[in-house]
Amino acid sequence: SLGFRDVLSDGKTPPATSYKTIPGWSSDQNTWDEKLYPVWEEGDPRWKDCWKGGKVKAKMETDSPALIGSNVTFVVALQFPRCQKEDRDGNIIYNRNCTWASEGQQSYIYNWTEWTDNCGWENCTRNHSNHVFPDGRPFPPHHPGWWRGHFVYVFHTYGQYYQTTGRSSAIFSVNTGYVSLGKHMMSVAVYRRGHSSHIPIARTNVPYIVTDKIPIFVSMFQKHDRNVSDSIFIKDSPIIFKVNIHDPSYYLNNSAISYKWNFGDGSGLFVASGSSTSHIYALQGNFTWNVTVQAIIPVPCSPVTPAAPVPTSAAVRRTVPTNSAPSTTAMSMEDNPDAGCHIYRNGHYGTDISVVEGIFEVNIIQMTSIPKTESQAEKSLVDFVVTCQEGLPTDVCTVVSDPTCQVSQSMLCDPILVTDECLITVRRTFEEPGTYCINITLGDDTSQALTSALISINEGSSSVATGGIFIFLGLLAVCAAIGAVFLYKKYKQYKPIEKSAGQAENQEGQVSFFSTLKTLLFPSNTERNPLLTSKIGTV
Numbered sequence: 391s392l393g394f395r396d397v398l399s400d401g402k403t404p405p406a407t408s409y410k411t412i413p414g415w416s417s418d419q420n421t422w423d424e425k426l427y428p429v430w431e432e433g434d435p436r437w438k439d440c441w442k443g444g445k446v447k448a449k450m451e452t453d454s455p456a457l458i459g460s461n462v463t464f465v466v467a468l469q470f471p472r473c474q475k476e477d478r479d480g481n482i483i484y485n486r487n488c489t490w491a492s493e494g495q496q497s498y499i500y501n502w503t504e505w506t507d508n509c510g511w512e513n514c515t516r517n518h519s520n521h522v523f524p525d526g527r528p529f530p531p532h533h534p535g536w537w538r539g540h541f542v543y544v545f546h547t548y549g550q551y552y553q554t555t556g557r558s559s560a561i562f563s564v565n566t567g568y569v570s571l572g573k574h575m576m577s578v579a580v581y582r583r584g585h586s587s588h589i590p591i592a593r594t595n596v597p598y599i600v601t602d603k604i605p606i607f608v609s610m611f612q613k614h615d616r617n618v619s620d621s622i623f624i625k626d627s628p629i630i631f632k633v634n635i636h637d638p639s640y641y642l643n644n645s646a647i648s649y650k651w652n653f654g655d656g657s658g659l660f661v662a663s664g665s666s667t668s669h670i671y672a673l674q675g676n677f678t679w680n681v682t683v684q685a686i687i688p689v690p691c692s693p694v695t696p697a698a699p700v701p702t703s704a705a706v707r708r709t710v711p712t713n714s715a716p717s718t719t720a721m722s723m724e725d726n727p728d729a730g731c732h733i734y735r736n737g738h739y740g741t742d743i744s745v746v747e748g749i750f751e752v753n754i755i756q757m758t759s760i761p762k763t764e765s766q767a768e769k770s771l772v773d774f775v776v777t778c779q780e781g782l783p784t785d786v787c788t789v790v791s792d793p794t795c796q797v798s799q800s801m802l803c804d805p806i807l808v809t810d811e812c813l814i815t816v817r818r819t820f821e822e823p824g825t826y827c828i829n830i831t832l833g834d835d836t837s838q839a840l841t842s843a844l845i846s847i848n849e850g851s852s853s854v855a856t857g858g859i860f861i862f863l864g865l866l867a868v869c870a871a872i873g874a875v876f877l878y879k880k881y882k883q884y885k886p887i888e889k890s891a892g893q894a895e896n897q898e899g900q901v902s903f904f905s906t907l908k909t910l911l912f913p914s915n916t917e918r919n920p921l922l923t924s925k926i927g928t929v
Contacts, residue, residue, distance in 0.1 A: 394418040398546035410568040415550040420525045427524045444471025446591045453638040454598035455605045460641030461563040468558040476558045523553040542581040566600045604737025605636035614837045624748030628668040645685040654679045671745040680740030691731040748837030749781040770820045778812040783832035795827035823847045
């Protein structure tokens with residue numbers, strides 16, 4: 391006779407003597423009822439006929455890796471052939487919205503409700519010959535809607551199995567305190583319930599990891615940085631570090647967590663209680679930074695009992711009563727330095743980054759109207775003299791919007807060559823009079839910065855309106871990771887500033903800069919009906 395281990399094991403499970411018993415699970419040494427639950431090898435032709443209309447697939451996912459002592463969760467979902475779905479009663483029917491299923495086709499694929507109704511409540515509840523799991527144990531006690539569990543799921547891991555009935559999906563969790571550290575495999579066999587026997591329809595597995603290190607990863611953000619994924623950041627600009635702890639079962643919710651940072655630039659160690667911090671690199675170069683996360687996890691206090699003498703170690707082990715949390719059953723004094731009331735767990739993350747010069751503040755220091763020629767009688771030319779700090783730009787992008795700075799009207803980007811000083815003249819042509827919001831962005835391979843202004847073009851005049859004062863406010867760089875700019879390169883985004891219409895009317899004829907940004911997307915760098923164009927020989 392076959393055992394559960396023979397049916398479900400991948401052949402790599404450690405000996406059964408090394409297992410801790412997971413509550414609710416059973417040893418895979420038990421006998422499998424092959425008559426009631428047939429076992430088919432891969433490639434068996436009977437798989438082709440086990441389901442009407444095609445093949446059922448099982449997809450299983452897990453929230454691994456899991457810190458030892460926490461719960462690891464598994465979700466398995468059945469994927470039916472095309473045009474099939476499960477209704478609210480658990481029956482499998484054809485999807486009426488699917489064109490492949492014709493109107494004259496039978497609606498039900500598997501009508502378990504009719505099957506239950508035909509056999510009658512008394513007969514269905516009294517006939518227990520096939521209402522059992524593969525090990526002979528009866529299905530769970532009947533409850534409202536019990537007949538909707540038309541599938542039998544048998545899970546297997548770590549030399550043990552768990553069996554349940556359900557609909558087209560199942561979810562369950564395992565406490566990793568009963569599982570050893572390392573990589574393991576969770577497998578599942580799914581059977582379709584039948585009158586006299588149950589038919590296998592799908593099998594799958596998924597690996598999972600149990601670790602004694604807190605699973606963490608760190609995200610980095612810098613508003614001047616053009617591409618946060620390239621590990622290249624800008625000197626003299628804050629980098630925001632955010633630690634994300636992977637703890638889906640909330641095992642660490644009541645823990646005291648601290649973060650020890652080393653940014654690798656000689657600034658020393660920094661300990662914080664919050665998961666976010668910022669750091670400014672004052673020098674260019676390559677740096678290796680790291681963070682260590684420590685969690686002090688409260689557990690039931692227990693008396694200290696010495697373990698058997700170990701010649702190579704004087705470490706004392708403590709034993710926790712069997713009704714305590716499984717994660718505390720055996721831990722060293724290094725894990726429990728305070729008489730067994732806490733567990734100490736650590737996590738570590740680090741990586742290399744490069745720090746380079748970047749473009750910071752951008753300012754328009756002068757705007758000059760260019761006298762019109764006869765060929766430009768209805769156009770206005772304006773030169774914008776723009777400066778920036780730190781790096782030297784390689785491209786300039788100009789976006790013209792309505793006076794509220796919310797509706798983009800045109801965009802134009804150009805590559806530029808600056809070899810000495812960041813002092814650039816940008817000439818643009820305005821084809822119609824009116825008030826415009828103009829955004830000018832300077833960028834290089836790693837950074838970018840933006841400045842904005844309102845400009846009024848008078849009808850019949852080639853001059854920029856000068857009825858008010860100039861107010862300049864250079865806006866700091868906008869990170870490309872949040873869609874700051876479309877440059878002349880493909881698939882980049884630009885964020886002009888936004889401004890209310892009322893403010894625009896009050897400041898017509900003036901130039902102003904604002905700090906509020908609003909996302910605008912542009913499919914290309916070409917303008918079909920440009921209000922703003924460049925002139926040959928100028929930027």
